[in-house]
Amino acid sequence: MVSILIVEDDITYGMMLKTWLGKKGFSVTSASSIARAQKTLETEQIDLILSDLRLPDKDGIDLLKWLGTQNIEIPFIMMTSYADIQSAVQAMKLGACDYVAKPVNPDELLKKIKESLSQSSVHPKQTIYRAPTDHLSEPNRPSVAAQQTMYSGKGNPPRKEESDSPSDSDYLEGESDAAKQLYNYVKLVAPTNMSVLINGASGTGKEYVAHRIHQLSKRSKKPFIAIDCGAVPKDLAASEFFGHIKGSFTGALTDKTGALVAADGGTVFLDEIGNLSYEIQIQLLRAIQERKVRPIGSNHEINVDIRLVTATNENLEQAIEKGNFREDLYHRINEFTLQMPSLKERRDDILLFANFFLDQANLELNKQIVGFDMPASNALLKYAWPGNLRQMKNIIRRATLLATDKFITLNELSEIQTNSILDNSDMLLRNEETEKNQILEALQHTGNNKSRAAKLLGIDRKTLYNKLKLYEIEL
Numbered sequence: 001m002v003s004i005l006i007v008e009d010d011i012t013y014g015m016m017l018k019t020w021l022g023k024k025g026f027s028v029t030s031a032s033s034i035a036r037a038q039k040t041l042e043t044e045q046i047d048l049i050l051s052d053l054r055l056p057d058k059d060g061i062d063l064l065k066w067l068g069t070q071n072i073e074i075p076f077i078m079m080t081s082y083a084d085i086q087s088a089v090q091a092m093k094l095g096a097c098d099y100v101a102k103p104v105n106p107d108e109l110l111k112k113i114k115e116s117l118s119q120s121s122v123h124p125k126q127t128i129y130r131a132p133t134d135h136l137s138e139p140n141r142p143s144v145a146a147q148q149t150m151y152s153g154k155g156n157p158p159r160k161e162e163s164d165s166p167s168d169s170d171y172l173e174g175e176s177d178a179a180k181q182l183y184n185y186v187k188l189v190a191p192t193n194m195s196v197l198i199n200g201a202s203g204t205g206k207e208y209v210a211h212r213i214h215q216l217s218k219r220s221k222k223p224f225i226a227i228d229c230g231a232v233p234k235d236l237a238a239s240e241f242f243g244h245i246k247g248s249f250t251g252a253l254t255d256k257t258g259a260l261v262a263a264d265g266g267t268v269f270l271d272e273i274g275n276l277s278y279e280i281q282i283q284l285l286r287a288i289q290e291r292k293v294r295p296i297g298s299n300h301e302i303n304v305d306i307r308l309v310t311a312t313n314e315n316l317e318q319a320i321e322k323g324n325f326r327e328d329l330y331h332r333i334n335e336f337t338l339q340m341p342s343l344k345e346r347r348d349d350i351l352l353f354a355n356f357f358l359d360q361a362n363l364e365l366n367k368q369i370v371g372f373d374m375p376a377s378n379a380l381l382k383y384a385w386p387g388n389l390r391q392m393k394n395i396i397r398r399a400t401l402l403a404t405d406k407f408i409t410l411n412e413l414s415e416i417q418t419n420s421i422l423d424n425s426d427m428l429l430r431n432e433e434t435e436k437n438q439i440l441e442a443l444q445h446t447g448n449n450k451s452r453a454a455k456l457l458g459i460d461r462k463t464l465y466n467k468l469k470l471y472e473i474e475l
Contacts, residue, residue, distance in 0.1 A: 001025065003026070003029065003045060003047045005030070005037060005040055005044075005049045006029070006030045007033075007034070007050070007052060007055065008079070010052075023364075033055055033057045034058040034066075037049075048074065048077070048113060048117060049074055049075070050077050050079065051076065053078055060079075064076060075116035076095065076096045077100060077109075077112055077113065078099040079099070079100055079104060080102065174346055174348075174352060175348060175352060176341075176348035177348075178341035178345055182340070187216060189213065191216065191217060194335040194336045195309070195332060195334070195335045195336070196309045196310070196336050197312070197333050197334040197338070198210060199338070200341075202313050202390065203387045203389050203390030204388045205388075206271065210226065210311060211226075214269075214309070217267065219265060222264070222267075225269070227240065227269070238283065240258065240259060242258040242260060242293050242295055243255070243293070243296070244258075244297055245298050248295075258295060261295075261302055268308055272312055273311065274312045274314040274316055281326045281329050282326070284329065285332060288332050342388055343389055343392065351377060353392055354392065357392060357396040358372075361401070364397070365400055367400055367403070369403050369407065369408060372408045379413055380413070380416070386459075390460075395415055398412075436471045440473065443475070450475075
């Protein structure tokens, strides 16, 4: 049995992770500090470490350094918040094989654990390959960001625990008029070769739609590769997209295949494309126009045949006006636009999704909750769902875990009860002129709690952090 050490000072959170991983067949030990983790590593056989970055005595970086001094080679996954992305990059330099953003997505975490353990078994004498950041030295393999949603197209789509790419088995399209219209458009555009831009708030299911377009296209038997543009550090973006050759820069120990080449014949999905730097936008535009890619350090171009599907929750036209996004690239990626309806715009689907997520949670948590009682159902229908489907899935999972009877009640849905103000709130972001004031108002309303403020504003935390930086709001 594979043994995992969780290093986490939040006892409740650590216990939830320990319980969940235990149900997945792992032997799990926990430590609340670096000192205790070191004692555990000296006395017990550990196959993988899952460590928080911020800990009471030191931090995860110090634990990584200690492992190096002790010549202990164990796959190491760092848990970090979006604000600590640079620290995660530092961890990669020190030998961490991956990092995962908090709050942790269980399916993503399980996939990363399997990848890390697999890498360890492939190179038993060199448990972790070392590179500047983000797996640059892995030969002929798309990086982690690209792999997160890659589907080879052979056979059935992978199960959720094997890939973050959504499939028919783990998504519900819905029966509301808004849902029917959306997926009618998907069926119309999928067989074409048009570039598709998916507009919609976070958590509305943009990646599923992108994957569905690929599945219904003539490219379905070729790769589907997705990249979260907001998660790729600027200095790694060119390598991520176009690849590099050995020795082209410090840390490029082997050749690397870029995502556009890896997806040849298939579909590339670029999520949050508005986060790309201006320089990468120019290079991407050239690759799309000429259908050629030149890896970093190479004198040779590689012909590529890809279909581009992109997504954003930003207003790209406003970004063009501000000079942050190229207009010519915008027209290239926007041959056909799909607008994702928010969950509150598809009320007829709310209880369908709630029961769908309940079925998933029952399976994951080994529970047998039958459904929702009437007050709980009414509360689900009345809530504004600013975080859309992603928020609902998390709330239903939590409620399923807490439920002690056959039905979920209002007691298990305390989060949407305490935030019921959202249903009548006028604080959702609407235009650039009022954003700053709305953000300040939301922060004041929540006592500078960024997570709750993001929910009030109808955006995710990553977007809120970007807005805080944009408007130079310091807390």
